[in-house]
Amino acid sequence: ATSGFTTAVFPHGIHRDAADLDDRVEKAIEAAAVPGTLVYLYAPELDTAGHRAGWESDEWAAVLEQIDRAARRLHAASDAGIVVTADHGMVDVPAHRQIIVDDAALRDDVTDVAGEPRMLHLYAREGSAARLVEAWRTAEGERAWVLSRDEAIDAGLFGARVAPEAAKRIGDVIVAARSGVAYYDGRTDDISSRRMVGQHGSLTEQERIVPLIGLAAWS
Numbered sequence: 001a002t003s004g005f006t007t008a009v010f011p012h013g014i015h016r017d018a019a020d021l022d023d024r025v026e027k028a029i030e031a032a033a034v035p036g037t038l039v040y041l042y043a044p045e046l047d048t049a050g051h052r053a054g055w056e057s058d059e060w061a062a063v064l065e066q067i068d069r070a071a072r073r074l075h076a077a078s079d080a081g082i083v084v085t086a087d088h089g090m091v092d093v094p095a096h097r098q099i100i101v102d103d104a105a106l107r108d109d110v111t112d113v114a115g116e117p118r119m120l121h122l123y124a125r126e127g128s129a130a131r132l133v134e135a136w137r138t139a140e141g142e143r144a145w146v147l148s149r150d151e152a153i154d155a156g157l158f159g160a161r162v163a164p165e166a167a168k169r170i171g172d173v174i175v176a177a178r179s180g181v182a183y184y185d186g187r188t189d190d191i192s193s194r195r196m197v198g199q200h201g202s203l204t205e206q207e208r209i210v211p212l213i214g215l216a217a218w219s
Helices: 006-008 020-030 045-053 060-077 129-140 149-153
Strands: 080-084 098-099 109-115 119-123 144-148 173-177 182-185 214-218
Touching: 020 060, 045 060, 060 080, 060 214, 119 129, 129 144, 129 173, 144 149, 149 173, 173 182
Parallel strands: 098 182
Antiparallel strands: 080 214, 109 119, 119 173, 144 173
């Protein structure tokens, strides 16, 4: 509730602590009874289960049933307009589909790696960006979209207009997985992120398309 993003989106919002999803639903119903109130109920459990076990897992399906029951309670208990949505989709990337980047041609001129395993931002040594783009396209072009910074901006990946101060933060090379893989820098000792099964961040429909379900007054 005190993160920079939450503060920016809801600068005057009132945060209500809750023990679990059921408690959050009850507090949302109470808050929605006040006319003119906008209530935001966040349920991170499904995302957590997806990252840990994958969206095709029994664990994820069980949590989805919990979310469904919560939505039904909200629908039945309130005459307010309710919208159920998500901030992203997800694909499963088991360990055998992880790509550990050890090829010198793909990493030796890379000074920093940012982004997500399915949407790499590679920062290149001065003068080597064009070579890196071609090297990645040659090696991974069938499994990923590989774009230079200018190509990504021109394609509208970051909106219709990109401010100069934002443009310089974009990677020199963008590697966006198009198949069910994820990329990891073989030079790092921290492999904790490789434990994630469910992932997102790339441009596939499965990662970008989300539900938008109207309930109660908006059903």
